[in-house]
Structure formats: structure tokens, C-alpha cells
Amino acid sequence: MMDRFEKRKPMPKVDNFDYKDIETLQRFLSPQGRIHSRKRTGLNARKQRELKMAIKTARFLALLPYDNR
Amino acid sequence: MTQETHTYQAMFLLDNQEVRQNGFNAVRDQVKTTLEKHGLNAQVLRLWGERMLAYPVGSRSRATYLLGWLQGSGNSVNEAKKDFYLVGPVFRCMFLRQESVPEKELAYGIEQIEDSAVVIPDEAPEAVEEEPAVEAKPAKAAPKVTAEGEADADEGDADAEEEES
Numbered sequence: 001m002m003d004r005f006e007k008r009k010p011m012p013k014v015d016n017f018d019y020k021d022i023e024t025l026q027r028f029l030s031p032q033g034r035i036h037s038r039k040r041t042g043l044n045a046r047k048q049r050e051l052k053m054a055i056k057t058a059r060f061l062a063l064l065p066y067d068n069r
Numbered sequence: 070m071t072q073e074t075h076t077y078q079a080m081f082l083l084d085n086q087e088v089r090q091n092g093f094n095a096v097r098d099q100v101k102t103t104l105e106k107h108g109l110n111a112q113v114l115r116l117w118g119e120r121m122l123a124y125p126v127g128s129r130s131r132a133t134y135l136l137g138w139l140q141g142s143g144n145s146v147n148e149a150k151k152d153f154y155l156v157g158p159v160f161r162c163m164f165l166r167q168e169s170v171p172e173k174e175l176a177y178g179i180e181q182i183e184d185s186a187v188v189i190p191d192e193a194p195e196a197v198e199e200e201p202a203v204e205a206k207p208a209k210a211a212p213k214v215t216a217e218g219e220a221d222a223d224e225g226d227a228d229a230e231e232e233e234s
Contacts, residue, residue: 062082
């Protein structure tokens with residue numbers, strides 16, 4: 001578990017979110033498979049929406065899990 | 070849906086059993102035929118990979134991914150999707166509208182690869198977790214509280230009182 005005061009890894013800078021780029025998308029997911037909030041990702045609204053759509057597409061194609069519990 | 074022609078990116082999940090039996094090229098041709106039947110022009114159809122699924126789909130834990138770039142109308146896409154889900158090797162597909170086909174993708178075209186190039190490992194049998202044996206405990210019968218029982222208890226108490234005296 002991450003220490004309370006440990007600095008988080010910065011989120012990667014992505015121009016276009018692609019549902020096939022699983023490794024990048026996984027950086028924006030919590031260990032449980034939930035999408036991080038805008039506060040955490042630092043993305044603007046449009047980019048966050050693109051991220052959401054890419055993750056949901058990848059989930060439908062069984063590239064990413066819906067739930068990692 | 071209109072009859073306007075658009076460019077779509079499509080991803081097909083192919084049943085590994087079918088790919089193993091008929092070969093990748095035959096399955097890809099089957100997909101292409103279905104697309105053409107509904108008026109979709111496949112510009113690119115290529116193997117994207119064979120990988121484990123993030124979650125089981127039916128009884129499948131692995132699948133072969135086929136990536137395609139098509140041109141056609143929205144109606145055609147819907148009809149093709151219905152057809153794919155009815156019969157054939159495709160058990161899941163996704164069509165996404167795109168602006169144009171990237172040049173990098175166009176170079177692939179209708180990819181011809183050797184069937185032996187697609188290595189499909191056997192699906193690992195699912196690990197069955199053995200539940201710890203729980204000893205069956207005899208269910209405790211709830212004490213019956215009946216008028217007779219109460220009467221019995223009263224009698225018993227009365228007897229005890231008599232014995233004490």
C-alpha cells in the first residue's frame with residue numbers, strides 16, 4: 001500500500017487515447033479497475049471524456065477488466 | 070442511420086477454436102465475405118494479436134483479435150453486426166467511426182499470413198478452488214413451547230417442591 005506522504009507517479013501525457021494502448025490506459029485506472037478522477041489524472045474535460053470512451057471500449061473488447069476485485 | 074458512406078475501424082474477437090480448426094486466413098476470409106455481403110468495403114483486415122481475455126466470455130478465456138478498416142454506411146454496419154452475432158467465428162465485434170484510414174494501416178491491406186504464424190496456446194483449465202470441508206453440525210431443534218410442555222414443567226417444579234418438603 002502506498003504511504004500517505006509518498007509522492008505519486010505523474011500521469012503520462014497522452015495526445016490521443018487509443019483503446020488498443022492497454023498499458024497507457026491502465027495507468028489511469030485504480031488497482032480495482034476504476035477510472036481515476038479528473039483531479040487525479042489532471043486532464044481537461046474533453047480529454048477525460050476521451051479517456052473514458054477508450055477505457056469503456058477496451059472493457060467491451062475484454063482488453064481491460066470491468067472489475068478487478 | 071443514413072446511407073452516407075463513412076470510414077469505420079472495426080475490431081473482431083475470433084473464436085480460437087475456429088481459428089485453430091480452419092486456419093486464420095480462412096476465418097479472415099469468412100469475416101470479409103460477411104462484410105462484403107452487407108456492402109462494406111474492407112480496406113484493411115489484419116491480425117492484431119492473440120491474447121488472454123481480461124474476463125471470460127462464455128467459456129472462452131483467450132481470443133484472436135482481428136483489426137479492420139472499412140468503408141460503408143451505418144445501416145450496413147448494423148446489419149453486419151447482427152449477422153456476426155448469429156453465426157460464424159466472431160463472438161464479439163466493435164465498429165468505431167473514424168475520420169480516415171491512417172497510412173500506416175493502409176500498408177497492411179488484406180493481410181496474408183501463414184496459418185502457422187498464429188500460435189494459439191491451449192486454454193488453461195480454470196483453477197477450481199477447493200472449499201474447506203465444513204463438518205455438518207446437527208441442527209439444534211428449537212425448544213418447543215407448548216401448553217403441555219409448560220404443564221410438564223409446572224408439574225416437574227411441583228414435584229421438586231414436594232420432594233424438598
